[in-house]
Amino acid sequence: MNRKKLQKLTDTLTKNCKHFNKFEVNCLIKLFYNLVGEATERPGAATGLDRNAFRNILHMTFGMTDDMIMDRVFRGFDRDNDGIVSVTEWVHGLSLFLRGSLEEKMKYCFDVFDLNGDGFISKEEMFHMLKNSLLKQPSEEDPDEGIKDLVEITLKKMDYDHDGKLSFADYEKAVREEALLLEAFGPCLPDPKSQMEFEAQVFKDPNDFHDNMNS
Structure with missing residues (x-):
C-alpha cells in the first residue's frame, strides 16, 4: 500500500x-x-x-x-x-x-453470547457456552448436571424479569451491579x-x- x-x-x-x-x-x-x-x-x-x-x-x-x-x-x-x-x-x-466503554463491551458480549441472534440469551445457549468453557472434572458422574445447576444459578442472579431467559436489559443490569458478569458465559474480551x-x-x-x- x-x-x-x-x-x-x-x-x-x-x-x-x-x-x-x-x-x-x-x-x-x-x-x-x-x-x-x-x-x-x-x-x-x-x-x-x-x-x-x-x-x-x-x-x-x-x-x-x-x-x-x-x-x-x-x-x-x-x-x-x-x-x-x-x-x-x-x-x-x-x-x-x-x-x-462498558456500554460498548456489554453490547458486544451480549451479541457474542446470543448465539442465534434473537435478542435473548436462552438457557440452551448458556448451557452450550458454559459446557464449552468449563473444564471437565473426571470425577463427576454427570458433568451436564453441574452445568444445568450453574445455568439456574446464573438465571437467578441475572434474570430480573423472570422470563427464563436473559434480555439485554437483564444482562446490562446484572453487569452494572457485578462487573465480573460481563463475560459470564465465556472469555470474549482480551x-x-x-x-x-x-x-x-x-x-x-x-x-x-x-x-x-x-x-
Whole structure:
C-alpha cells in the first residue's frame, strides 16, 4: 500500500474511531496488512483476515482457546458477514475489543453470547457456552448436571424479569451491579495482560509484533 493511500485510510478510520489516535490507527493498519500478506498469497483472494487467520490471532495473542467463542468474536468483528475481517472492521473491532466503554463491551458480549441472534440469551445457549468453557472434572458422574445447576444459578442472579431467559436489559443490569458478569458465559474480551502486551508491541512497532507472531 503506498504512502498516500495509507495516509488517506488512516485519516478516514481515525475520524470514525473514538478509542485510537492517528498514530495507533496507522500502526493497526500496517499490522493488518502484514498479517494479511501471509493469509492472502492466493491470487484473487479478497483482502482481509479469514476465520482461520483471525482465530489464530485470537489464540496466539489473546490466549483464547474456546472455538465457539472465537467464532462468535470473529462474527462480532466481521460486521458485513462476508467471511473476512476487512481493515475497517479490524480497526473498529479492536477499538471496542481493547478500549471499549462498558456500554460498548456489554453490547458486544451480549451479541457474542446470543448465539442465534434473537435478542435473548436462552438457557440452551448458556448451557452450550458454559459446557464449552468449563473444564471437565473426571470425577463427576454427570458433568451436564453441574452445568444445568450453574445455568439456574446464573438465571437467578441475572434474570430480573423472570422470563427464563436473559434480555439485554437483564444482562446490562446484572453487569452494572457485578462487573465480573460481563463475560459470564465465556472469555470474549482480551485479559488485561495480553491487552497491554499487544498495545505495547503494536503501538511501538507493528513489524515487531508481526515477527513475534511468526517466530
